Amino acid sequence: MWHWLNQKFLAPKSFYANSAKLIPWIALAFALCFSYGLFAGLFIAPADYQQGDGFRIIYVHVPSAFTAMAIYFSMAVFAVFTLVFRVKVAAIGMSCSAKIGAWFTFLALITGSIWGKPMWGTWWIWDARLTSVLILLFLYFGFIALQSVIPNQQTRDRAGALMAIVGVINLPIIHYSVIWWNTLHQGPTLSKFAKPSIAPAMLYPLLAMIAAFLLFYALTLLLRMRNQILLREINSQWVAELIHE
């Protein structure tokens, strides 16, 4: 079973072939979700009674923060497959995810601070969630830095995998300690801005945008992974044949 799966889907060659069939569908689903989410979010959803039209940045901010977290967890899953089952494609997926994840985290921080300026009156507040996203960005940087200094390919994959697992074990501890730290110092700031439960007309575009961001991640990940597979297998027979075609 495992051998079959490995041969059929997880070997770099078959993964390269299969992903080509998958990409148009993902792109289509992304285009649908993104256009619906963007249109409904910007024009159909009613303005917030407190924040006016300013709240619409939620349709970029929340999806990017969610995706940034999701990518880190997907990296940890890839890491387990790298360390335990030695799946080559998983290692490629892991290292390609890191840069995409770092960009999404950066986007979440930037949109968060743009949102904070009119609502909180300042670009940056040491709010618990913003702070833990900032730390997530540092974790991504650490991972990327680690992978960039190790010359040997296999060591790079396995070292990165171990680091991703250590990071994912620590992430909840860090997250809750930051929340705890924040409530100790400046609790009231947060509860003032506690989110009222969101209206359906605002919620559906948000869900669509989250789906769109996740699909965008899948799309860019596959494209990057295909690139990386070609680079790594550059000396193999099938890549040579592919180039000759």
Added chain:
Amino acid sequence: MFHNLLVLIHHDILITLRQAYSWLTPLLFFVLVVCLFPLALGPDTETLNKIAPGIIWVAALLAILMSLGNIFRNDVHEGYLDLILLSSTPLTLLVFCKVISHWITHCLPLILISPLLGVLLNLNNTEELTLITTLLLGTPVLCLLGAIGSALIVSVRTQGLLLPILIMPLYIPVLIFSTSAMMAASLHQPLSAYFAILGAIALFTLVFAPFLTSAALRIGVNQ
């Protein structure tokens, strides 16, 4: 097994003590960084007292990070690690002993000198005691976590500041709980909850980190 453990620790401590440079520099670094803050912020005793927990803890954290860079390096270069890998002694045990001896030679001096720095920053008796307790509970965690990163990059030639970048985010919980404990101490609040959480983190790390470190060492050596 227990005898092996003691022999390894004893051996490591002896080696470190004979190179005074390796354990004295982190200590001096710690003292110097703490002394920089009053110079930078002015000698106002009230301000200094308020930020003393943060200063001492950040300085200790940085000093320990600096010292951890070569915890496994000599063993790898001199082939000692290869012998351990060939012998019947489990690698996890070696890692465990290395971290314990590193803590004794590099962190214990910091903890012993910290009351003195506390005096410089006008800490009262309760705060001094809290400082020592948090350092006793927190520094093992810093060593154990740092060892994982240090093992991963043991063969990387130009390490530079890679280890701090890799490991510092993981130090945040310890930093938060230790400094909050000290702030609570200055407000005469109960402290047992902070110590309980720090102790829990320390035990959790003590159980899992040596295994991760030995896995990291196996990965790091093969480059």
